[in-house]
Amino acid sequence: MTSSAARESRPPAEALSLTTDYGLADGFVAVCHGVIARVAPALRVIDVTHLVPPGDIRRGAAVLAQTVPHLPPGVHVAVVDPGVGTNRRGVALGTPGGLLVGPDNGLLLNAAEALGGVTEAVELTNPRWLAPRVSATFHGRDVFAPVAARLALGAPLAEAGPPVEPATLVRLPEPLVHRLPDGFVAEVVTVDHFGNVQLAAPAELLDPLPARVRVGPATGEPAYDPAAEDGPTGVGRWDRDVVHGRTFGDAPVGALVVHADSAGRVALSxxxxxxxxxxAVAPGTLLRVRGYSVVGDASGQHG
Known part of the structure; x- marks a missing residue:
């Protein structure tokens, strides 16, 4: 994109979304709403969530990426920012499906890819777009909210600050997925409000598996050595019999079911x-899923 094209105004956004780890007990979210309303009083603001676990960038990135494709085209602000006030950049990213505003710490890139990929990026340095005094600890209020409101009104992205080469944007490590002859090993990506465990594995890895599978930690798997990888490891030696179903009710009440979730990932519920x-798993745990073909093993345990 040429610099002249980048400086052209855009149509006003249909909406602005907010995703943060600010919680609901304090006034942080209301303040961000107030800053946006002072700049763009008629703008529709959608709260995705403010209950991302504090500082959990990976959880915030997953929620954002799985949500923004279903929102109206617009500007999406995300703030899960344990590095606030350090030398990490504040950025705005242009994509075919909308704009993303937040810290350059890996939070935004999966969402950008879900919206078609980064087409341009800028660092948020224009003092006229920021609060008169920028706090070292509240960039959601003083940087991201005012910038996003101006962008939502159609201001050119290039006026927010100098261009950033997309290849230099911080990217989170890819969650681990490893195919095995009888199944796969995958990292737990998120755990939602209902306790559903989403794995990094795409749902199609379930297709060849039978109606019952075994699920257990990856540690000790002969065909896979997590100690040889840079990622996290499993949590012990247990193995469970799990229904391979389409939805929760395909398993008896209180029983486990492995299925494709609404985001197209493998999930355990x-x-x-x-x-x-x-x-007893959490994000980062490695789990092994394999076809249930062990003859005579009714105990659900493997030694």
Whole structure:
């Protein structure tokens, strides 16, 4: 994109979305709404969530990426920013499906890819677009909210600051997925409010597996050595019999089901229960999923 094209005004956004780890007990979210309203009082603001676990960039990135494709075209602000006030950049990213505003710490890139990929990027340095005094600890209020409101009104992205080479944007490590002859190993990406455990594996990896599968930690798997990887490891030696179904009700009440979730990923759920608590897993745990073909093993345990 040429510099002249980048400086052209755009049509006003249909909406602005907010995703943060600010919680609901304090006034942080309301302040951001107020800053946006002072700049763009008629703008529709959609709160995605403000309950991302504090500082959990990977959880915030997953929520954002799985949500923005379903929102109206517009500007999406995300703030999960443990590095606020350091030398990490504040950025705005242009994509075919909208704009993203937030810290350059890996939070935005998966969402950018979900919206068609980064076409341009800028660092947020224009003092006329920021608060008169920028706090070292509240860039959501003083940087991201005022910039996003101006962009939502159609201001050119290039006026927010100098261009950033997309290849230099911070990217989170890719979650681990490893195919095995009888299944796969995948990292737990997120655990939602209901306790459903989403894995990094795409849903199609379930297609060749039978109606019942085994799920357990990757540690000790002969065909896979997590110690040889840079990623996290599993949590012990257990193995569970799991229904391979389409939805929660395909398993008896209280039983585990592995299925394709609404984001197209492999997920583990308990019909009427909390899968993450039952399995004692968390984001970063490696789980092994394989076809249930062990003859005579009714105990659900493997030694």
């Amino acid at each position: 308990v019909n009427g229960g909390h899968a993450a608590e039952l399995l």
